[in-house]
Amino acid sequence: MSSNVEADPFFQLLTDALRAGPGSPQWRQALSKLRADGPEADEYRLLCEAREHLASGNSFRSVRAGPEFTRKLFQNLNEHAGQRRPVSAATIVAIGSALVILGVLGIVAYLLTRGGQAGRNEIEDLAGNYFSANGPSASFEGGVPEGWRIIGELPLDFSNGLRAGASAQKSRYSGGGVVIAEPLSAAGPFEVQALVAAPPGADAGVVEVFVSDSSDFSQDRATSPREVVWLLKGNRPAVVVNGQSQVAGAPVEGTVRVRIAVGRDVAIVNADGTGKPLWSGVHGLAPEQPRYVGVRFIRGELDKGGSAIIQSIRVQRKAGAAGGAS
Numbered sequence: 431m432s433s434n435v436e437a438d439p440f441f442q443l444l445t446d447a448l449r450a451g452p453g454s455p456q457w458r459q460a461l462s463k464l465r466a467d468g469p470e471a472d473e474y475r476l477l478c479e480a481r482e483h484l485a486s487g488n489s490f491r492s493v494r495a496g497p498e499f500t501r502k503l504f505q506n507l508n509e510h511a512g513q514r515r516p517v518s519a520a521t522i523v524a525i526g527s528a529l530v531i532l533g534v535l536g537i538v539a540y541l542l543t544r545g546g547q548a549g550r551n552e553i554e555d556l557a558g559n560y561f562s563a564n565g566p567s568a569s570f571e572g573g574v575p576e577g578w579r580i581i582g583e584l585p586l587d588f589s590n591g592l593r594a595g596a597s598a599q600k601s602r603y604s605g606g607g608v609v610i611a612e613p614l615s616a617a618g619p620f621e622v623q624a625l626v627a628a629p630p631g632a633d634a635g636v637v638e639v640f641v642s643d644s645s646d647f648s649q650d651r652a653t654s655p656r657e658v659v660w661l662l663k664g665n666r667p668a669v670v671v672n673g674q675s676q677v678a679g680a681p682v683e684g685t686v687r688v689r690i691a692v693g694r695d696v697a698i699v700n701a702d703g704t705g706k707p708l709w710s711g712v713h714g715l716a717p718e719q720p721r722y723v724g725v726r727f728i729r730g731e732l733d734k735g736g737s738a739i740i741q742s743i744r745v746q747r748k749a750g751a752a753g754g755a756s
Contacts, residue, residue, distance in 0.1 A: 440463065443456065443459060443460050443463070444460050446460075447459070447460035447461075549695070549696055549711065549712050552693055552694075552695055552696045553696050553698060553710045553711070555693070556619055556691050556692075556693040556696055556697075556698055557691070557698060557707075557710075559619050559621075559691070559748050560748070560749075561619075561620065561621040561691075561746035561747060561748055562746065562748075562749050563746060563747040563748065563749045564744070564745075564746060564747075565614065565620065565744070565745035565746060565747050566578070566610045566612075566723070566744070566745050567742070567743065567744035567745065568608070568742065568743050568744070569741070569742045570588055570591050570592035570740060570741070570742065571588070571590075571591075572588055572589070573588050574588070574608060575608075577610060577611050577612065578608045578609065578610055578611060578724075579608065579609060579610075579611050580606065580607070580608055581606065581607055581608065581609050581647040581652040581724065581726065582604070582605045582606035582607055582647065582648070582649065582650070582651060582652025582726060583604050583605070583606060583649055583650055583652075584604045584605050584606030584607075584652070584726075584727055584728070584729060585606060586606050586607070586608070586727070587737075590739075591627070591739040591740060591741045592608070592725065592739065592740040592741075593727070593736075593737040593738065593739045593740070594606065594635060594637075594727035594729055594737040594738075602730055602731055603650075603651060603728055603729070603730045604650055604651065604728070604729060605648075605650065605651035605652040605653065605726050605727060605728040605729075606652055606726060606727060607638070607652050607724050607725050607726025607727060608724055608725060608726075609642075609645075609647070609722050609723065609724030610722060610723050610724065610745070613645065613720035613721055613722050614720060614721040614722075614723065614745065614747075615720060615721075616643075616694060616715070616716075616717060616718060616719060616720060616721055617694070618747060618748060619691065619692060619693045619694075619747070619748055620691075620692055620721070620745055620746065620747045620748070621689060621690065621691045621692070621745070621746050621747075622639060622641060622688075622689070622690040622691075622692070622723050622743065622744075622745055623687065623688065623689050623743070623744050623745075623746065624639045624687075624688045624725060624740060624742065624743040624744075625685055625686070625687055625688075625740070625741040625742050625743075626639070626662060626685065626686050626688055626738055626739070626740055626741070627684070627685045627686075627738060627739040627740075627741060628662060628664075628665050628682050628683060628684060628685070628686060628738055629664065629665075629735060629736050629737060629738045629739075630735070630736060631664065631735035631736065633664075633732065633733050633734055633735040634664060634733060634735040634736055634737055634738060635663075635727060635728060635729035635730065635733035635735075635737065635738075636661050636662065636663045636727065636728040636729070637661065637662050637725070637726075637727050637737070637738035637740065638659050638660065638661040638662075638725065638726050638727075638728065639659070639660045639661075639688045639690060639724075639725050639740075639743070640657045640658065640659045640660075640723070640724055640725070640726065641657065641658045641690055641692050641697070641713075641715070641721055641722070641723055642654040642656065642657045642715075642721070642722045642724070643656050643657075643715040643716045643719035643720070643721060643722070644656065644719065644722065645722055651728055652726045652728075653726075654722075655672075656672050656714055656715055656716065657670075657671075657672065657673075657715075658670075658671055658690060658692065658697045658699070658713045658715070659671070660688050660690060660699050660701055660708075662682070662686070662738055665681045665682050665683060666678060666679070666681055666682075667679035667680075667682055667686070667701055667708070669699050669708055669709040671697075671709075671711070671713060671714060672713075672714045676709050676711070677708060677709045679701065679708050682701070685741065686701050687701065688700075688701045689701065692713065692715075692721060694717055695712055695713065695717065696710065696711060696712055696713060697710070697711070697713040698710040723743075723745055725740050725743055
């Protein structure tokens with residue numbers, strides 16, 4: 431071994447530490463110079479590697495552990511194995527966050543399951559209602575019926591039923607229709623029935639039977655933010671709920687009887703005469719807001735064909751149910 435290496439005080443300190451064994455003053459002093467802290471199970475290897483590094487690959491006499499080395503080493507290992515390492519705050523936060531996320535996911539899954547079952551039950555209850563009490567109605571003969579008001583900018587033709595008039599607007603689409611002047615209460619179920627004569631061609635624009643929870647209809651298209659809509663474009667019927675298309679029906683011809691049953695949270699739309707719903711589900715209308723029933727036409731600049739005709743519309747309620755808005 432090089433005399434320079436043996437003369438190195440740190441080299442001598444490492445040699446003394448390895449001889450004295452774990453827990454000795456020499457051991458602790460050598461470790462403090464190598465690193466601040468670390469697993470004591472690796473200390474022997476750490477000191478040996480440091481000493482070999484200082485030796486720079488030259489041969490030197492082996493350093494034998496002192497008589498107390500093995501006993502002290504295993505004693506230290508046993509003591510640390512019995513000690514419980516403290517859990518860091520970051521670990522606690524991570525575990526807590528994971529538990530919260532799992533809890534939220536469980537609650538959401540439960541609510542979705544319960545909500546779906548509740549929706550199905552409400553739809554079955556709504557379908558079982560018998561609507562016999564007459565509400566607002568209109569036959570559209572010669573003018574705006576009493577208890578109804580006009581909405582939108584598209585002109586309307588009241589001769590021999592209600593149809594869309596000629597539009598003088600330059601905008602791509604314009605709409606117009608009629609809606610009940612006094613809204614219905616959301617507390618009790620009701621049904622809207624409308625007789626609609628389908629137009630002969632596909633370029634006739636759109637006719638719609640709707641239920642809304644707002645009296646604020648846009649000036650250009652006569653639409654409101656939240657609605658349940660049965661519509662007919664050409665001879666193709668569809669259902670739209672809150673602006674989202676739900677289902678498209680088979681082509682229709684002649685006069686169609688449209689029926690929209692509305693409960694507090696769900697609705698059923700039927701327009702094929704078979705008794706099988708075209709659509710049923712959660713309607714998304716505000717639970718406490720009164721309901722506005724109406725019909726309208728929407729035409730674009732390319733819709734030059736004849737208009738569909740709304741022959742009549744009426745509202746029926748369950749006997750004993752609330753009438754006007756609460």
